[in-house]
Amino acid sequence: MSTALAPDPVRPAPASASAQDPAAAVRAVRRARARRTRRALALLVLALLAALAVRVLLGRYTVTVPDFFAILTGERIPGASFIVLQEKLPRAVLGALAGIAFGCSGALFRRVLRNPLASPDILGITYGAAAGAVAGMAVWGLRGTAVSWTALAGALLAAVLIAAASVRLRGGAGIVGERFLLAGIGTASLAQALTAAMLVRLSLNSAQDAALWTAGSLSAATWERITVLGACLAVAVPVAVVVHRSLEPAELGPELAAGLGAHPARSRALALGLGVVLAAAATAATGPLAFVALMSTPVATALTRGRTSIVACALVGAVLVVVADAVGSELLGDVRLPAGVVTGAVGAPVMLWLLVRQRRGASA
Template identity: 40%
Template sequence: MTALHGVRIGPVGLRFRLRPLVVPLVALALTVFAVALSIRLGDFPMSVGDVLRVLAGAGDATEQYIVFDLRLPRTLTGLLIGAAFGVAGAITQAISRNPLASPDILGVTPGASAGAVGVIVLASGFGGVASVAGAIGLPVAALIGGLVSAALVYVLAWRRGVDGYRLVLVGIGVQAFMLNLTYWLLTIGDVSQAGQALVWITGSLDARSWADLVPVAVALAVFLPLALVGAHVLGALQFDDDTVRNLGARVELSRFALILIAVMLAAIATAAAGPVFFVALATPQIAQRLAGTARPPLVASAVIGALLVSVSDLVARTAFPIELPVGVVTAVLGAPYLMFLIIRKRREVRA
């Protein structure tokens, strides 16, 4: 038996308390291992010693190019966008109190996709629109698209406050609109533009560079601490609005600020690699079940999201005769999980 603050806790209770700490540490160790494998493996395989030698500044020009220009920025970008999607999904699911809520379902990533595809299609034609689209650039357009989509969902879901169930329903409608807008944009572009856009909207880490890595790193450095500061509010938002107000929290302001953090993380991650679907949906639920917490834990969601994308990209790059976009692998993993959540939610409603 162990005493904590005057309360005696048995072995089972102690293990339950340690799970939220152990889970992210184990996931972090697995992520480091996946990153090491990702840097090693490829068309030009390298040993661990070779990789360490190149990272230390040695190695020939070819090895340095492969590690520093090809594999390392791609691997780190995947790691960071996985963390960003994981945190964004944890926030949206905690706020809506619904395991089906995520930036994918709420229309944020489809909105970002519509903005980015609009730039790809319009930047090379359509007169004056081309110059505007070209000046905006793909990452900024994706960010704007995600913000516009999120604002639309929030406004349409508002009715003397935002209810989590209504938020999901409106988000599904906005998601459908943004997806159809994306498909329409594809039809008005030429074949080369449509091919480029299709690869991007599938979610791909191919040819990621340090320039793609920096915005996601900055977004995580800014918004992850803010999300952790607001974690106590997320705990309060698990109750109904009247209870939250009695606890002293400003419900709508807190909800708006946290949703904004989730939208920014999801939109910037989408701008870096496209909409890598199902990461934001599945990761928080996996983290919650492994950690045994009442709501999706932010840190564990971030680390497991990084692990999921890193492993998915490694599989997409090395397990098949041709390289696949990472979004294909995450979709194959996430679609059955989505069906499981829907069936489970339906059974809970019936019960």
């Protein structure tokens, strides 16, 4: 009599190490994210170096690489030394520094307000700086570097007005939220109206200079402005990196953030203050470069494919400004456009895309 063999019991597949250890899975995700971020940062650094090289070495007046390094070491080459040291190199360096400032500012505003349209352009910080600059020209007859200080004062005054209006709208309950964005849009409109009214008071030549400045231009780049903006960034950017990271617990909610020992309200206020200072300093040096802060964060997020890195935002901003200045100055034949006009032409479709995406996300 034959006996049927019992089938072998089905053995479950061995669980993976990540399934057995959730902490290992979390570490693996973090390592993958860190690798993506490092690759994106390396790519952006190379892109910035390439943009700087193109801006300085090529164009209407080309400079060879050996001549460029000879000029940097102090050798005097007739014609080339002046063009490199007083024209091309200052514009490239100032553009990179301004882009870093705008990129960091945009990242801070967007993280605090959690709105893709939150940037110093939309909020009126840069328009306040433009109004301050034109006021310095029209009311006090200032020129040169003195205009930068009135622009800085205008940006800070705009920030104070936005904060006060936001607190008033919220009945004293704080400054962060959609009301802050609405107050900023209103302040931007007011600053634009004041700027237009003051331009009428200027002479023709002064009005042309003011119009060029308010468009956002690197044509007035000097080593003095580079030194002032560079010193500001040397202090503000490291602090911005730390503050940007300290905002992570706030995204978990007030209760969990408090449980982790974080102070969300303090971190948000500090981040907004830093964002204002960075945008004001950059605008005081170059004028309002339209939409650089707005574009930097979504581009950096797409490159890192994860959580936004403020360093990536800064590098994206630098690349955008240097490339925009090269395009406006060298690649359009006899037509020379300020860098702010080029960034505005590119940034307007980006803003519309962000609006459409935000509306779709709200209706989903």
